[in-house]
Amino acid sequence: MFGADARSERGDGVSRRDFLRVGGLSVVGLSQSALVRAAAAFAHRRAILIVMTGGPSQLETFDPKPDAPSSIRGPFKSIETAIPGIRFSETLPLLAQRANRLAVIRSLHHEAAPIHETGQQLLQTGRLAVGVHKFPHWGSVVASQSASRNGVPCSAILPARLTGTGVNAYRGQEAGVLGSEWEPSVVSSEVDSEPESIRRLYGESNFGHLLLKSRQLIERGTRCVTVNLFDSLHQRITWDCHGDAHCGPGTLNDYQSRLCPDFDRAMSGLLDDLSQRGMLDDTLVIATGEFGRTPHVNERLGRDHWAACWSALVAGGRVTGGSVIGASDASAAQPIDRPVAPGELTATLLDWCGASVAPLSVAIGKTDLPLVPFEKLTELWA
Numbered sequence: 241m242f243g244a245d246a247r248s249e250r251g252d253g254v255s256r257r258d259f260l261r262v263g264g265l266s267v268v269g270l271s272q273s274a275l276v277r278a279a280a281a282f283a284h285r286r287a288i289l290i291v292m293t294g295g296p297s298q299l300e301t302f303d304p305k306p307d308a309p310s311s312i313r314g315p316f317k318s319i320e321t322a323i324p325g326i327r328f329s330e331t332l333p334l335l336a337q338r339a340n341r342l343a344v345i346r347s348l349h350h351e352a353a354p355i356h357e358t359g360q361q362l363l364q365t366g367r368l369a370v371g372v373h374k375f376p377h378w379g380s381v382v383a384s385q386s387a388s389r390n391g392v393p394c395s396a397i398l399p400a401r402l403t404g405t406g407v408n409a410y411r412g413q414e415a416g417v418l419g420s421e422w423e424p425s426v427v428s429s430e431v432d433s434e435p436e437s438i439r440r441l442y443g444e445s446n447f448g449h450l451l452l453k454s455r456q457l458i459e460r461g462t463r464c465v466t467v468n469l470f471d472s473l474h475q476r477i478t479w480d481c482h483g484d485a486h487c488g489p490g491t492l493n494d495y496q497s498r499l500c501p502d503f504d505r506a507m508s509g510l511l512d513d514l515s516q517r518g519m520l521d522d523t524l525v526i527a528t529g530e531f532g533r534t535p536h537v538n539e540r541l542g543r544d545h546w547a548a549c550w551s552a553l554v555a556g557g558r559v560t561g562g563s564v565i566g567a568s569d570a571s572a573a574q575p576i577d578r579p580v581a582p583g584e585l586t587a588t589l590l591d592w593c594g595a596s597v598a599p600l601s602v603a604i605g606k607t608d609l610p611l612v613p614f615e616k617l618t619e620l621w622a
Contacts, residue, residue, distance in 0.1 A: 275385045275596050282594025283386070286458040286465075286519075287557075289378070289589060290451070290507070290527035293402065293470040294480030294488070295359065295550065297533035297543050298572045300495050302551035303346045304329045305572055312535050312571045314543075315492055323562040331500030334508040335553070340562045341511060343620050345552040347566025347575035348528065350582055354547040356473070356480075357409035359530025359582065360402060364412035364466070366583035366612035370604050374416030375611065378586050379424045379464035381600075382593045392461035393425035397468065398450050400426055404472035406487075413466065417602050424466065429453050441509035445502035451510040458523060463593060469503070479529055483540025491541040503527075511555055524557030524592045526585055535571040549574055552585065557592055559620040583614035591616040 297314075299305060304318035304327055318327040321339035328336040335342070352358040352368060361368050365375035376384075379395025386394045402411040415422040429450050431439075442448035447469055454465045470478045475489065479499060482488030490499070507527060514520040532550025533543030549568050555561075566578040590597055590612065600611035 272384070275599075276387055278596055279382075279385045279594035280387065282592075283463075284522055285557075285593055286463050286523040287382075287589050287592055288454050288458065288465045288467065288510075288523060288525045289364070289585075290454075290467045290525070291360070291363070291402075291469060292479050292503070292527060292529040293356075293405070293468050294473050294478035294490075295356070295529040295531040295533060295545065296479040296499075297481065297492070297495070298346070298549065298551040298568070299533070299535070299543075300329050300331060300492060301500065302328055302332075302344050302553060303568055303572050305570060308571055311537055314537055315541070316496065326562075326564060329500070331496055332504045334504045338508055338511060341515075341555055342561060343554040343559045343563045343565060345528075345554065345565045345580055345617075346549075346568050346572075347578055348532075348550045348552055348580050348582060348585075349575055350531070350547050352547065354531060354545040355407060355409075356405040356530055356545075357407055357411050359547060360405070361410055361412040362582040363528070363530055363585060365416070366586035366614055367609070369410045369416075370609070373602060373604055374410050374414060375412075375602070376416040376418040376422065377413050377424055377466070378589045378595075379466060380415040380418050380422040381590055381597065381611070382464050382595045383424075384418055384422045385595050386463060389461050389463075393427070394462065395422075395424040395464040395466075396427045396457055396462050397424045397466045398427055398453055398457075399429035399468065400471040402468055402471055404474040406473070424464075427453070427457065432456055438513060441513055443502060443505035443509065445506060447502040447506040448509065451506045452513075455510060455513055455519075459517070459519065464589075481533065481542045482544055483538060483542030488542070492537065492543070493541060507553070514556060520556045521558050522556075524559070524589065525555045526552060526589065527554075528552030528582075528585070530582075532572070535573040546573075554620055557620075560622050563619070563622065565617065565619050578619070580617065581614060583612060584617050587612050587614040588616040588620065 383394035
């Protein structure tokens, strides 16, 4: 383990502490046994991160700009939500009705390269890899500080790890410097038996199956579930709506006809199901992509990569419903209030699950880098 007072053997004669040192992780002041004990009080908490792979448009989802020119506004109207003054795209009527149970973040941004892989790392690990040093997926960090769960995986990814997102780079879904024993478990999206009434809540789309499976997993004891709404982007209709057959064939028409209706139904169903089962207060749910889309609609009725501003939904976990964190400018191009780094979502997930990251750092050369250099979003519980 981390500390000399906790020398649990892995079966190959190497202590967990030594194993982690080989991986490059160092700890200040606490043994792993102390971290596990500190996290025990949070063992009843669960978290679901819904990765809207490809990067959905903020304008066609949670941050419409009804007064902007049509080239910015896009083809859809906005609608009122359950919170006066807060509008969603007309593509999300069910979530609009549930806005009083949601927190909306409208000022996510990062300044790294606007490619899928950087955003996927920043969202799920809190920082970019440095050379061969890959930072661990948030679920791996929680698992490393959790007691054994009798064969139930602490951290799971549905339905497969991300691949085929553009370039050959780390996508943030491995244990990295923590070591292979903390790799998230990959679980198929096959849904176990459920009453027809529950299946109807989620809808019969692939999104619905994935989110229903995520509920089944946390109900059975998995603490951290990451749902890849798409595990690959290659030649598929996804949130990556370039309108280009070679690199993202989806268009905004696909948002209206399929993507947003499927997500609206599945996400609303998940929140309703968790609430009916008395699980919502103990389950933090975050849905977002790895970046947003360009403020201007392109000539193919698509939008291209845009890391300067995008949105997220947060629900459950006793967050303050009906709240909005941050704001974007008139074209949803830049944050103008409370810019939020994706690593703040990573830190929020870790803090919710009781994982201590302050004493953890990674030694790279002569420099010790904090494992996660961000604090949780306290505004979610304002």
